[in-house]
Amino acid sequence: MAYDEVLAERVRELLEEGDAVVAKKMFGGLVFTVTGNTAVGVVGDDLLVRVAPDDTPQALAQPGARPFEVRGRISKGWVIVAGEVLDDHVLDDWLQLGQKAAAARPPK
Template sequence: MSYDEVLAERVRELLERTDELIAKKMFGGLVFMVRGNTVVGVVGDDLLVRVGPDGTPTALARPGARPFELSGRVSKGWVVVAGEVLDDDVLDDWLQLGRKAAAALPPK
């Protein structure tokens, strides 16, 4: 599966402002990691966001969000956000959630 290169570049630009960033192809898309932990990823036209297990219910209540499924199983602590809802402000909000969840983890 390919990923939306325009969305990936928007994500890169916003995250690079404050974080040391590594981009890596994974999950059929491109993920962005800070301190070795995945913050977000671009899969197809959508955004994969680390929200942490406690943040999942609130995240899923937001427009365009759905559970992240991998190999038929729901991955706790992750949501997928539909690309069509990701205007600049919404994208930045999701990136902040991803940063917060990743920052709660020890560096790898």
């Protein structure tokens, strides 16, 4: 599956790739890791976001957000956000949420 390269570039610019943030092709898209843990990714036209368990209900209540489903099963700790709702402010909020959840995990 191809991914939205414009969205990926917007994510890359906001995350400022460096030693702690690395982009990798995975899940048929492009994911961004923080200290080795996936924080966010671009899959198709949408944004995949790691979400801490305590943040999940509030995250799913946001416009364009839905659970991340793999083969008919909901993957806990992940949310998909529709690309059409990702203006710069909204995108930055989601990236911060994903970075927070990834940073809370042990480094890989």
